[in-house]
Amino acid sequence: MSSPETALVLEDQAETREHLLAALSEAFPGVVARGAGDLAEARSFLDGGGPPDLALVDLALPDGRGVDFLRDLAERSGGATRSVVVTIYADDAHLFDAIAAGAGGYLLKDMGREELVRYLRRLEAGETPLSPAVARRMLDYFRARPAPLAAVEPEAALTPRETEVLRLIGRGLRSGEAAKVMGVTELTVAGYVKAIYRKLNICSRAEAALEAQRRGLV
Amino acid sequence: MRVSSPTTLLLGVVLLCVATALAGVWMAISPPWLGGSFQARPDGAVVIAQLVPDGPLARAGAKVGDRLAGVGADLAAPLLQAPDTGAFEPAPTERAHRDMTDRQAAFSATLSARPLVLRLAGPDGAQRAVTLDDRVRPLNHLGAEFWANLAFGLIATLIVGWVWALRPRDLATQLFALTGLSMLAFTFGWAVRASVELVADGAMATGTHWLNMTGAVAYGGAMIAFFLVYPTRVTRLPVAWLVPLCVLAWAATPLLPGNPPLESTGQSATSLEMALIIVAIGVQAFASRKNPAAMAAARWLGLSVILGAGAFIGNVALPIALGREPFLDSRFSLGFFVIIYVGMAVGLRRYRLFELDQWAFRILFYISAGAALLALDGLLITALGAAPGAALGVSLLVVAFAYLPFRDLLWRLTLGRRTLKEHEMFAAVAQVALVHDVEARARAWRDLLAKVYEPLEVTPSVIARARAEILEEGVGLGLPAAAGSTALDLRFPFRGRGLFGMAQVQLADQLVGLLAQIEEGRDAYARGVVEERLRIARDLHDDVGARLLSGLHRQDLSQTREAMRGAIGDLRSIVSGLSGHDLPLEAVLADLRHETAERLEAAGITLDWPPVELFDPDRTAPYRVYKNLTSAVREVISNAIRHAGAAKITVDVRETEGRLSVTIADDGVGLPDAPGGRRSGLANLERRLGEIGGEVSIPPAEQGLTIRLSAPLEVSAAA
Numbered sequence A: 001m002s003s004p005e006t007a008l009v010l011e012d013q014a015e016t017r018e019h020l021l022a023a024l025s026e027a028f029p030g031v032v033a034r035g036a037g038d039l040a041e042a043r044s045f046l047d048g049g050g051p052p053d054l055a056l057v058d059l060a061l062p063d064g065r066g067v068d069f070l071r072d073l074a075e076r077s078g079g080a081t082r083s084v085v086v087t088i089y090a091d092d093a094h095l096f097d098a099i100a101a102g103a104g105g106y107l108l109k110d111m112g113r114e115e116l117v118r119y120l121r122r123l124e125a126g127e128t129p130l131s132p133a134v135a136r137r138m139l140d141y142f143r144a145r146p147a148p149l150a151a152v153e154p155e156a157a158l159t160p161r162e163t164e165v166l167r168l169i170g171r172g173l174r175s176g177e178a179a180k181v182m183g184v185t186e187l188t189v190a191g192y193v194k195a196i197y198r199k200l201n202i203c204s205r206a207e208a209a210l211e212a213q214r215r216g217l218v
Numbered sequence B: 001m002r003v004s005s006p007t008t009l010l011l012g013v014v015l016l017c018v019a020t021a022l023a024g025v026w027m028a029i030s031p032p033w034l035g036g037s038f039q040a041r042p043d044g045a046v047v048i049a050q051l052v053p054d055g056p057l058a059r060a061g062a063k064v065g066d067r068l069a070g071v072g073a074d075l076a077a078p079l080l081q082a083p084d085t086g087a088f089e090p091a092p093t094e095r096a097h098r099d100m101t102d103r104q105a106a107f108s109a110t111l112s113a114r115p116l117v118l119r120l121a122g123p124d125g126a127q128r129a130v131t132l133d134d135r136v137r138p139l140n141h142l143g144a145e146f147w148a149n150l151a152f153g154l155i156a157t158l159i160v161g162w163v164w165a166l167r168p169r170d171l172a173t174q175l176f177a178l179t180g181l182s183m184l185a186f187t188f189g190w191a192v193r194a195s196v197e198l199v200a201d202g203a204m205a206t207g208t209h210w211l212n213m214t215g216a217v218a219y220g221g222a223m224i225a226f227f228l229v230y231p232t233r234v235t236r237l238p239v240a241w242l243v244p245l246c247v248l249a250w251a252a253t254p255l256l257p258g259n260p261p262l263e264s265t266g267q268s269a270t271s272l273e274m275a276l277i278i279v280a281i282g283v284q285a286f287a288s289r290k291n292p293a294a295m296a297a298a299r300w301l302g303l304s305v306i307l308g309a310g311a312f313i314g315n316v317a318l319p320i321a322l323g324r325e326p327f328l329d330s331r332f333s334l335g336f337f338v339i340i341y342v343g344m345a346v347g348l349r350r351y352r353l354f355e356l357d358q359w360a361f362r363i364l365f366y367i368s369a370g371a372a373l374l375a376l377d378g379l380l381i382t383a384l385g386a387a388p389g390a391a392l393g394v395s396l397l398v399v400a401f402a403y404l405p406f407r408d409l410l411w412r413l414t415l416g417r418r419t420l421k422e423h424e425m426f427a428a429v430a431q432v433a434l435v436h437d438v439e440a441r442a443r444a445w446r447d448l449l450a451k452v453y454e455p456l457e458v459t460p461s462v463i464a465r466a467r468a469e470i471l472e473e474g475v476g477l478g479l480p481a482a483a484g485s486t487a488l489d490l491r492f493p494f495r496g497r498g499l500f501g502m503a504q505v506q507l508a509d510q511l512v513g514l515l516a517q518i519e520e521g522r523d524a525y526a527r528g529v530v531e532e533r534l535r536i537a538r539d540l541h542d543d544v545g546a547r548l549l550s551g552l553h554r555q556d557l558s559q560t561r562e563a564m565r566g567a568i569g570d571l572r573s574i575v576s577g578l579s580g581h582d583l584p585l586e587a588v589l590a591d592l593r594h595e596t597a598e599r600l601e602a603a604g605i606t607l608d609w610p611p612v613e614l615f616d617p618d619r620t621a622p623y624r625v626y627k628n629l630t631s632a633v634r635e636v637i638s639n640a641i642r643h644a645g646a647a648k649i650t651v652d653v654r655e656t657e658g659r660l661s662v663t664i665a666d667d668g669v670g671l672p673d674a675p676g677g678r679r680s681g682l683a684n685l686e687r688r689l690g691e692i693g694g695e696v697s698i699p700p701a702e703q704g705l706t707i708r709l710s711a712p713l714e715v716s717a718a719a
Helices: A014-027 A039-049 A066-077 A092-100 A113-124 A132-144 A147-152 A160-170 A175-182 A186-214 B006-029 B056-060 B094-111 B144-166 B171-194 B202-229 B239-251 B262-287 B292-321 B335-350 B358-386 B392-414 B422-433 B438-453 B502-553 B557-579 B585-602 B623-644 B678-691
Strands: A006-010 A032-036 A054-057 A082-087 A105-108 B036-040 B046-051 B067-071 B116-121 B127-132 B457-460 B469-471 B476-479 B488-491 B606-608 B648-656 B659-666 B695-697 B706-712
Touching: A006 A014, A006 A039, A014 A032, A014 A054, A014 A113, A032 A039, A039 A066, A054 A066, A066 A082, A066 A092, A082 A092, A082 A113, A092 A105, A092 A132, A092 A186, A105 A113, A113 B585, A132 A160, A132 A186, A132 B585, A160 A175, A160 A186, A175 A186, B006 B144, B006 B171, B006 B358, B046 B056, B056 B127, B067 B094, B094 B202, B094 B262, B144 B171, B144 B335, B144 B358, B171 B202, B171 B239, B171 B335, B202 B239, B202 B262, B202 B292, B239 B262, B262 B292, B292 B335, B358 B392, B422 B438, B422 B502, B438 B457, B438 B488, B438 B502, B476 B502, B502 B557, B557 B623, B585 B606, B585 B623, B585 B648, B623 B648, B623 B659, B623 B678, B623 B706, B678 B695, B678 B706
Parallel strands: A006 A032, A006 A054, A054 A082, A082 A105, B606 B648
Antiparallel strands: B036 B046, B046 B067, B067 B116, B116 B127, B457 B488, B469 B476, B476 B488, B648 B659, B659 B706, B695 B706
C-alpha cells in the first residue's frame, strides 16, 4: 500500500479525534484527512467524496456500531480502503467482530502519539498489526472450520507456514521475532499475515454465501 | 384413641341419621294399619274421627262417627276404654300410668290379629262386625307430625355432628353434640308416638315414651353443662356428669312419696332445667364480659337458646297454663328447637364459634358435592331403568361418551385433589425460594403448602421446631419455620378428607430441606455478587485510583499520560476479570510478552524473552494470580524503562512444582543504595505478590538489576 492521499477519522470524542488527525498528518505528510463525529456524518462523507484510502474507526459511536460502518466501507470500496479500528476495547469479542467486518488493523486508544505514528507508518509498509489474542482466535477459527470451507473456497484453508506464523504470534512473539524463529524475513511474515487477513475475509464472505444459500436467499 | 378425619366423622354422623330415620319409619309402619284416627269422647266412647280413603277401615265399610264396640268375635276380649287412650287427665301416679300402659298393650295385641274383626256401633247403636285386610301402612300415610318431628331431630343432629366432626376433642363441641343427640331422642320419640293410630304396642310405647322423656331431660342437662364451659370455661368441675345426673334424678322421682308419674315430673324437670339454662347463660355472660369475642359468642348462642326454647314454652306451655289454645299448631312446636341450631350455624363464621371459620362451610360443601354426584348417579340409573324402550347400546353410549366425562369434570371441579407433580413441586419451591421480598416469600410458601396439602386451616405456631411433626393424631401437621415464615400448623389436610401421615411428614421435610438448599444457593450467589463488587471496588481503588493519583501529581505531561495509559490498562484487566473465568496461563504470558515487547521497542530497549514451554499447556491461572503477576511485571518493566538506563532486558519464565517464577534482568545502573525511588517500588511489588502468596527476591547480578517474582499458581487463601 502506498501512502494514503485521503483519510477519514470516525471518532465521537473531539479531543481524541484531533489527536488521531494530528497523528495521521505526522505519519503521512500531505494527507487530506477529515473527521466525523458519528455514523451519519461519516456516511455523508462517503456519499460526497467516495471512500477514502484510509479510515480510522471507533467502535462505540453515539448513533450505532463502528463495525457496521466497516462493513459499509468494505462494500463500497471493494476492499480498496484500508480501515483501522481505534478503540478502548481490548477484548476478543470486539477485536474479532471488527476483523470479520473487514478491519485491516486494530489499535488501542491509549497509545501515545509516537507509538500511534509508528503503527500508522507500518501500515504504509504493508504490515498489519496483529496481537497474540487475535492470532489465537484466528487459529481457533480456522481449526474449527476447515472442511466445508475448503470445498467451497480452496484458498480459505491456511498453509502450514501461515499456521506457524499465527502460532508464534499467538504465543507472544512479534512479527520480527517470528521471522527470526522461522528463518525468513520480516517482510515475508508480513505477507503471510496479510494473506491470513484476506483468507479471513474470504472465509466470512464464503460463510455468508453458504448461509444465504442455506436459507434460500440466493 | 386415634381420631379420624372430619369427613369420616361427618359421614358417621350422616349414617347415624339415616339409620335413625329408617328405624323411625320401620317403627311407624310395623303396627298393622287401621286407616283412621280415633277420638275419645267424654262419655267413655272411642269413635272414629277421620277415615283414610281406601284405608282398611274405609274399605271394610266403617263410617266416621262409628263407635268402637269390640275386637274379634270374642265378646269377653278387653275393650279399650276412653280414659286408657291417655287423652284425658294424666295418670295421677306412676303405678297408675303403668297399669294404663299395660291395658293399652293388651288391647294393642288384639288389634294385630289377622284378619282383624272389629265390632262397630253406628249412630243408631246397631253393632256390625267388619273385617280388615291388607294392613300394610304406606309411607305417605304416616302423617305430617311424624315426618316433621323426625326432620327436626335430624337437622339438629347434622348441625351438631358437623361441628363435632371438626373439633371432636373439644369438651364444648362434645356437650353441644350431646344437646343435638338428646334432641334427636326426644323428637324421635315424639314422632313415633305421633304416628300411632289408636294405641301403641307395649314395648314400642314404653321405648318411645322413655326416649322422649329421657331426651328432654338430658337436653336440659347438656345445655346447662354447655353454657358452663363455652365460650369461657366457668368451672373445672366435670360438668358433663350433669347429663346422667339429671336423667337419674328424674328417673328416681317415682320413688318420691305419692309415686308421682314420670311424665309430669319430667315436665317439671325440663322447666327447672330451662330456668337453670338461663342462669348458666347469665353466668357465662358474666365470665366472658372481659373478652369481646367470647362475649359476642355467648350472647349469640344464649339468644338462640332463649329464643328457641322460649318460643316453645311460649307457644305450648304458657297457653296451656293460661287455659288457651297454642298460637301455632302444637304438633310442630318442637321445630322451635331447630332455631337454636340454625342460629348457631348462621353465627358460626361471624362469631367464630368453636374457633371455626369459613372453612367449616367448605367441608360441608365438599360433602354436599359428593352427595349430589351420588344422587346424580342414582337418578341416571333410575332413568335408564325406567326407559325400557331405549336400546341398551344407546344407553351405554350415552353413559360412556357424555355422562362419564361430564361426571369426571364435575368431580375434578368440586372434589378432585389437585396434587402437584414432583417436577412442579421442585419448580414451585425454587420459585418460593427466589422471591426477593421476605413477606412475599412467606406468602408464597403458604400458598405452596395450601396447594400441596390443601389444609382447611393454617395458623402460625408458637412452637419452634426443627422438623415437621404430626399434631393431634394426624389432624394437624406442624412445620418448622421456613422461607421467612414462622413455624406453621396446618390442620385438616386435603380439604378435611384425610389425615396427615408419615408420607406427608417426609414430604414436608423434603420441601423444607429443598427450600433451605435453594435459599442457601441464592444467598451464596448474592454473596458472590457482593464479593465480586468488592473485588472491582478494591481493584479500581488500588490500581486505577493509584495510577490516576500519581498522574495527577506528576509535573511532566508525558509522565501524566503514561500514568493514565497505565490506568486504562488496569481498567481493562479488571473488566476482563469480570467474566470470572480463569485464563490459560500460556495466553496470559503471551499477551504479557507482547505488551512488554511493544513497550520496550518504543523505549528503544532490546527484549530477550524466549517463549516458555509450559509443562501443561492447558494450565490456567486464577484471576487474582494473573492480575497481580501481570501488574508486577508491568511495574518492573516501567521502572526499568524509567530509571535503569538499560539497553537490554532479559525475561526468563519458569514453571516448577506449581510455582511460576519470572526473572527480569536489565543491564542498567542497578539499585541505588539510598532508600526511596526504585526501592519504594519494591515495597509495592512485595505487597502485590504477597496478596497471592508469592514473593519478590533480588538475586545478585554482575550488572544492572535482576528481580525474581514467584508465586504459586493455585489460588491461595490469601487472595
